[in-house]
Amino acid sequence: xxxxxxxxxxxxxxxxxxxxxxxxxxxxxxxxxxxxxxxxxxxxxxxxxxxxxxxxxxxxxxxxxxxxxxxxxxxxxxxxxxxxxxxxxxxxxxxxxxxxxxxxxxxxxxxxxxxxxxxxxxxxxxxxxxxxxxxxxxxxxxxxxxxxxxxxxxxxxxxxxxxxxxxxxxxxxxxxxxxxxxxxxxxxxxxxxxxxxxxxxxxxxxxxxxxxxxxxxxxxxxxxxxxxxxxxxxxxxxxxxxxxxxxxxxxxxxxxxxxxxxxxxxxxxxxxxxxxxx
Amino acid sequence: xxxxxxxxxxxxxxxxxxxxxxxxxxxxxxxxxxxxxxxxxxxxxxxxxxxxxxxxxxxxxxxxxxxxxxxxxxxxxxxxxxxxxxxxxxxxxxxxxxxxxxxxxxxxxxxxxxxxxxxxxxxxxxxxxxxxxxxxxxxxxxxxxxxxxxxxxxxxxxxxxxxxxxxxxxxxxxxxxxxxxxxxxxxxxxxxxxxxxxxxxxxxxxxxxxxxxxxxxxxxxxxxxxxxxxxxxxxxxxxxxxxxxxxxxxxxxxxxxxxxxxxxxxxxxxxxxxxxxxxxxxxxxxxxxxxxxxxxxxxxxxxxxxxxxxxxxxxxxxxxxxxxxxxxxxxxxxxxxxxxxxxxxxxxxxxxxxxxxxxxxxxxxxxxxxxxxxxxxxxxxxxxxxxxxxxxxxxxxxxxxxxxxxxxxxxxxxxxxxxxxxxxxxxxxxxxxxxxxxxxxxxxxxxxxxxxxxxxxxxxxxx
Ligand SMILES: [Zn+2]
Numbered sequence: 001x002x003x004x005x006x007x008x009x010x011x012x013x014x015x016x017x018x019x020x021x022x023x024x025x026x027x028x029x030x031x032x033x034x035x036x037x038x039x040x041x042x043x044x045x046x047x048x049x050x051x052x053x054x055x056x057x058x059x060x061x062x063x064x065x066x067x068x069x070x071x072x073x074x075x076x077x078x079x080x081x082x083x084x085x086x087x088x089x090x091x092x093x094x095x096x097x098x099x100x101x102x103x104x105x106x107x108x109x110x111x112x113x114x115x116x117x118x119x120x121x122x123x124x125x126x127x128x129x130x131x132x133x134x135x136x137x138x139x140x141x142x143x144x145x146x147x148x149x150x151x152x153x154x155x156x157x158x159x160x161x162x163x164x165x166x167x168x169x170x171x172x173x174x175x176x177x178x179x180x181x182x183x184x185x186x187x188x189x190x191x192x193x194x195x196x197x198x199x200x201x202x203x204x205x206x207x208x209x210x211x212x213x214x215x216x217x218x219x220x221x222x223x224x225x226x227x228x229x230x231x232x233x234x235x236x237x238x239x240x241x242x243x244x245x246x247x248x249x250x251x252x253x254x255x256x257x258x259x260x261x262x263x264x265x266x267x268x269x270x271x272x273x274x275x276x277x278x
Numbered sequence: 279x280x281x282x283x284x285x286x287x288x289x290x291x292x293x294x295x296x297x298x299x300x301x302x303x304x305x306x307x308x309x310x311x312x313x314x315x316x317x318x319x320x321x322x323x324x325x326x327x328x329x330x331x332x333x334x335x336x337x338x339x340x341x342x343x344x345x346x347x348x349x350x351x352x353x354x355x356x357x358x359x360x361x362x363x364x365x366x367x368x369x370x371x372x373x374x375x376x377x378x379x380x381x382x383x384x385x386x387x388x389x390x391x392x393x394x395x396x397x398x399x400x401x402x403x404x405x406x407x408x409x410x411x412x413x414x415x416x417x418x419x420x421x422x423x424x425x426x427x428x429x430x431x432x433x434x435x436x437x438x439x440x441x442x443x444x445x446x447x448x449x450x451x452x453x454x455x456x457x458x459x460x461x462x463x464x465x466x467x468x469x470x471x472x473x474x475x476x477x478x479x480x481x482x483x484x485x486x487x488x489x490x491x492x493x494x495x496x497x498x499x500x501x502x503x504x505x506x507x508x509x510x511x512x513x514x515x516x517x518x519x520x521x522x523x524x525x526x527x528x529x530x531x532x533x534x535x536x537x538x539x540x541x542x543x544x545x546x547x548x549x550x551x552x553x554x555x556x557x558x559x560x561x562x563x564x565x566x567x568x569x570x571x572x573x574x575x576x577x578x579x580x581x582x583x584x585x586x587x588x589x590x591x592x593x594x595x596x597x598x599x600x601x602x603x604x605x606x607x608x609x610x611x612x613x614x615x616x617x618x619x620x621x622x623x624x625x626x627x628x629x630x631x632x633x634x635x636x637x638x639x640x641x642x643x644x645x646x647x648x649x650x651x652x653x654x655x656x657x658x659x660x661x662x663x664x665x666x667x668x669x670x671x672x673x674x675x676x677x678x679x680x681x682x683x684x685x686x687x688x689x690x691x692x693x694x695x696x697x698x699x700x701x702x703x704x705x706x707x708x709x710x711x712x713x714x715x716x717x718x719x720x721x722x723x724x725x726x727x728x729x730x731x732x733x734x735x736x737x738x739x740x741x
Contacts, residue, residue: 007385011590014582015484040596047389047592067318070365070414092392 005095009049024050025095030113032056032105033120034081036068041117042089043071052097054113055089057082057120058104105129123276159184160231165224166198171210172218174230186211189233197225206233311417316343319371323613334613346371349610352438353377354427354454356403358590359444359480361393362599364407367442368415370607375411376438378423378430379404390592427454428730435475436461440606442478444599446588448500448507449676449728451479452644455492455500456729459645462495469495476609476616480602484589485626487598490636491605491617494645498619498636501644505671506636516665525567525574529583532562550585559584597623643673643733650735652722656712660691664707667724675726682722684715691722711737 004021006013013021027050031042034057046053061069061076061084069081076084082100090098101109110116110129118126161176161184184190189208192201200221324338351372353363356379367375381403383394393410394403404422411420423430427450435441435457445451455477463473477492479500492499517523518530537548542558549555560580567575581587601621608614620636641648654663660680667678679693691706691714693699706714716722718739723732 008389010386010585011587012389012592014578014587015589015591043392044593044596047392049389063312064314064317066312067315068369070369073414074416091395093389094396 004049008093008095012048021049024048026051027114028052028054028112029115029117030054030056030101030110031117031119033118034059034069034085035065035120036070038117038119039069039071039085039089041119042085043092045117046089046092046096046098049093049095052099053089054099054101055082055085056101056103056105056109058102123273159188160229163192163195163228163230166195166201166218166228168198168219168221168223170217170219172221174209176230184209184211184230184232189235190230191233193229193231195224195228198222201228316371319343319346322607323611329614331612331615343371345611346607347373349439350374350437351376351606351610352435352441353444354441354450355379355444355446356391356393356407356422357381357387357444357446358390358592358595359482359599359602360403361391361407362596363442363444363480363603364393364411364420366599366603367606368411368418368420370603372606372610373418375418376421376423377404377408378425378427379407380424380426390590390595392592427457432457432461438475440476440478440609442480442602442606444480444602446481448674451481451500452504452728453730455494456644456731458492458494459499460731464647478602478605478609480598482590482594482598484591485594485624487594487623488621489598489601489605489617489623490620491609492619498638499642499645501672502639502642503620503636504674516661517669522566522570522572525563525572525576525579526583528563528566528570528572528575529559529580531566532559533584536562548584550581556581556584594623594625597625639672644729650733652735652737653740654711654737655740656716656718657710659708659710660714661707663711663722664692667726675724675728677727679725680722681725682716682720711739 004013004018004025009021016024029045029050029052031038031045031053034042034055038055038057042053042055057080059081060078061072061081063077065072065081066074069085071085071088072081080100080102082102086098086100090096092098103109105121105125107129116129118129121129164175166175167173187208187210189206191205191207195201198218198221201218320343323343324336326334326336330336349372351367351374353360353367353375354377356364356377360377360379364375364377379402382400383391383398383403383406385396385399387403388394388396388399391403393407398406402422402424404424408420408422411418441454441458443451443454445454458475458477461473461475463470474493474495477494478489479492480489481487491497515534518527518534522528522531533548537559543555548559556577560575560577563575563580567573582589601617601623605617608616617633618635620634622630622632622634624630638645640646641650643650652663652666654666663680664678667673667675667680677694679695680691681693682689682691690699690703692703716737718737720737722735722737724735725732
């Protein structure tokens with residue numbers, strides 16, 4: 001695992017934390033289409049610090065590209081867009097390996113990447129590639145595959161509480177101090193630390209709890225004396241994503257989170273599909 | 279129904295106003311324009327559509343494109359938002375752009391301020407950004423100012439048609455807001471629309487951001503919505519020293535007061551990159567937090583407060599800058615109705631946007647023209663007035679200087695920013711308003727870094 005350049009990434013590290021940064025630093029990303037939109041995505045992904053970014057485009061720079069593609073200029077006219085964008089893109093972040101792929105998009109190429117972003121493809125291509133691939137993002141459609149592991153579901157600090165006493169029983173009962181809400185719920189998993197007397201708790205677990213704080217069988221443990229903290233253990237969960245071809249037919253999937261625009265997401269969904277038929 | 283008609287009226291007013299604000303077409307050099315250069319912009323300006331401004335008349339004679347080319351824009355800040363804004367504005371066709379930034383480039387800027395490279399570290403942001411844009415966009419002329427916004431006066435700001443802010447400081451935003459309000463002219467109490475300079479303000483923190491359109495004197499200003507801002511890093515000294523409530527207060531206490539006094543590592547100043555230093559501040563802050571029953575002091579928070587880290591990622595800046603540049607485009611061309619008036623963006627969890635109309639505050643201390651009242655009993659001490667000015671959610675002043683007129687003479691009651699005057703006026707803080715000779719209805723003039731103008735308060739004695 002390579003060291004994170006803390007000077008370069010300090011502001012972002014403060015948002016994401018080390019673990020997420022390390023994960024990102026292991027990802028190979030393909031961005032297809034190097035027009036105005038593609039180059040913006042490439043710029044932001046490169047700045048964020050993935051392992052590598054490959055920019056793909058078969059097309060040549062035309063005059064109209066110069067109006068919206070910030071990294072192309074007059075001297076690039078007639079030459080491949082991806083190749084010409086490369087020097088500017090790679091100078092953004094020396095920690096990221098940036099390369100250009102002037103050839104066509106195909107299955108074999110896609111399989112080399114953890115994340116693929118299509119910006120300039122027909123709907124047919126989108127569907128075709130989406131079926132071969134686990135992770136495709138386009139028009140903000142995200143398909144992270146059938147088994148996408150989420151390590152931390154809410155990003156909150158794990159809940160924890162001070163222990164008042166523990167009854168040696170099956171199931172064991174943990175009473176927490178102070179009357180404030182401890183923030184655990186049925187099925188939460190917890191670990192213990194600093195417990196005196198019943199020290200077995202500190203080393204085993206995680207324990208699944210029921211609220212009113214029952215834990216598993218601890219009747220054989222030592223007597224509880226005092227102290228200790230109980231802390232939530234975050235449980236990974238797996239989310240299954242539908243591939244694009246299925247999702248396109250699914251009305252329910254369009255979960256909206258802006259209640260001011262109840263109907264718009266459906267309209268948009270259809271509009272984008274209609275655009276592809278033009 | 280009433281509400282709808284009120285809203286509709288307000289919308290019409292904004293439409294009328296933005297129509298009038300359309301910039302006069304002037305002369306511009308289009309010699310560097312290749313065939314089809316502005317096609318992407320002309321698609322918006324040369325045909326009508328369901329979302330265009332009701333009074334919008336498409337024009338196929340490049341008239342509207344010329345509006346863009348002659349519109350004078352000021353960008354405040356050449357940081358994360360500023361770099362994106364400059365690129366977006368220049369690609370949209372704006373050519374006369376000034377940029378003000380007082381900072382030089384730091385290594386930590388490079389992972390989102392994409393106009394800067396490692397070789398530029400130490401150089402002024404405004405200059406490097408301007409050079410980059412001018413080199414990439416033929417015909418675009420960005421004029422850099424390596425200065426503070428406070429270094430310029432009204433005559434400088436008055437020359438611009440639209441001002442866009444990409445700042446990370448609420449104080450600077452409020453100052454800019456106050457400046458544009460001071461440029462407004464009223465005739466018989468009616469606002470002269472030609473004196474309005476629209477302010478587009480963007481802000482980001484981590485995955486969250488906001489973009490807003492302010493028509494000074496017409497729509498909610500920065501100070502109208504001051505409660506929306508998170509508590510500032512610069513806390514009032516009296517809070518840090520005597521009544522901490524937040525974990526940040528404890529950290530600031532250790533950093534500002536304990537470090538210089540206890541000199542734990544000798545005569546060296548606190549270095550945010552030195553883990554031993556941070557650990558020392560963290561330990562001290564924890565002690566103080568325990569004393570005042572405050573929770574939440576962590577090592578990471580300590581580091582964040584000491585290093586003044588504002589969390590930032592490139593993509594959030596790109597989104598917010600794009601929204602702001604779009605608003606500039608809409609207002610400059612009058613082709614579309616501007617955002618009304620506050621957009622919230624958050625992609626921590628999914629992707630969330632929400633737009634609402636921030637309301638003007640009837641007695642806003644910056645834009646309302648309503649005299650501000652201070653209600654205190656004659657037995658209140660000046661210290662209490664000072665605390666009110668700094669802690670009241672809708673005032674949030676930083677180091678207010680209070681003056682008044684007593685027996686025909688100007689008298690400074692308290693002023694913090696000049697050391698000798700602070701020492702001389704400090705005893706006043708413990709005196710009651712009566713002892714200071716103030717009377718019911720007395721006018722107090724308050725100056726502060728949050729506004730270029732002095733705010734007048736009327737002191738009303740309560741019993
Ligand atoms: Zn206001």
